[in-house]
Amino acid sequence: MSKPVALLLGTLDHAKAKWDELASVAELKELNSGSREQFISDLDAGVYNDVVAILHTYPSQNFTGLFDKELIDHFPPSLKFIAHHGAGYDQIDVDACTAKGILVANTPTAVDNATANVALQLMLGALRRAYIPETELRKGKFRGATPLGHDPEGKTIGILGMGGIGEAFAKRCSCFDDVRIIYHNRNRKPDSEARIGAKYVSLDELLAESDIISVHLPLNKNTRHFLGPAEFAKMKDGAIIVNTARGAVIDESAMFEALNSGKLFSVGLDVFEKEPEIHPGLIEHPNAYLLPHIGTATYETQYNMDALVVSNIESALKNGKLLTVVPEQK
Incomplete structure (x- = not known):
């Protein structure tokens, strides 16, 4: 045979x-x-x-x-x-x-741990607008024009998609004092809630209440441009977006407009809508902390x-x- x-x-x-x-x-x-x-x-x-x-x-x-x-x-x-x-x-x-x-x-x-680690790196980098001091340092200006950033403590962190990576990221965020973790998912996840103390909310609640939104949705016909102009308008002024999922889950042009207008304080991105192309506005923006899709790039x-x-x-x-x-x- x-x-x-x-x-x-x-x-x-x-x-x-x-x-x-x-x-x-x-x-x-x-x-x-x-x-x-x-x-x-x-x-x-x-x-x-x-x-x-x-x-x-x-x-x-x-x-x-x-x-x-x-x-x-x-x-x-x-x-x-x-x-x-x-x-x-x-x-x-x-x-x-x-x-x-x-x-x-x-x-x-x-992939859960490695990707969650990069999401945490992006969150902290976006909070501190880390691109600015890094580039100033490499220009020989040491701190240069480095602005003040924000701490994660006391923030509401919204997780969009509570799969394995979303839960691993939430677990890491729970180490910060006084954080509130909320999430929206296709289905409610009581076991995840018990493990990490997260609260299930509607999408509109997550958009309105989150200081930081971390995206962990798969890309499919239902999630393409899941975050677009209407969703950015519902977010807090000065919110932060982190994305380690797929770039096309977010309307990249709409995200840039929200960042450029000041609606978003900063973004931390490991994925992009048309990889390896990146919106030129994001490349040039000092409040965009960017990585080249390295979420799983460990031995x-x-x-x-x-x-x-x-x-x-x-x-x-x-x-x-x-x-x-x-x-x-x-």
């Missing part, structure tokens, strides 16, 4: 040995270059007709393009599982996968992501199920 076939799209830099070990239970194929046109041509020619599971890395979209309905329609009937390397999976059309009988997994828990987290995505493939091959199926398919 022939072994099932698993396909790796892209490369695994930190746990490749775990992927190679799957050769005992599957025939392993790898693709790390080419073009979308060639990939579709090979799919139609039957090159991947026996593939049961795909390990999909974020950079692989550079040669396959998005896993949208157009591409998914070319997948062979044998394909039953896609394991994505990352917490965010907006590159994959889950509805199209579901319609074709394909289950999708991501790597949620593996430990990258290894954990590699290990989990391979474990999903292993479970699919051995047990016929994924370990961390995306919420839409649960």
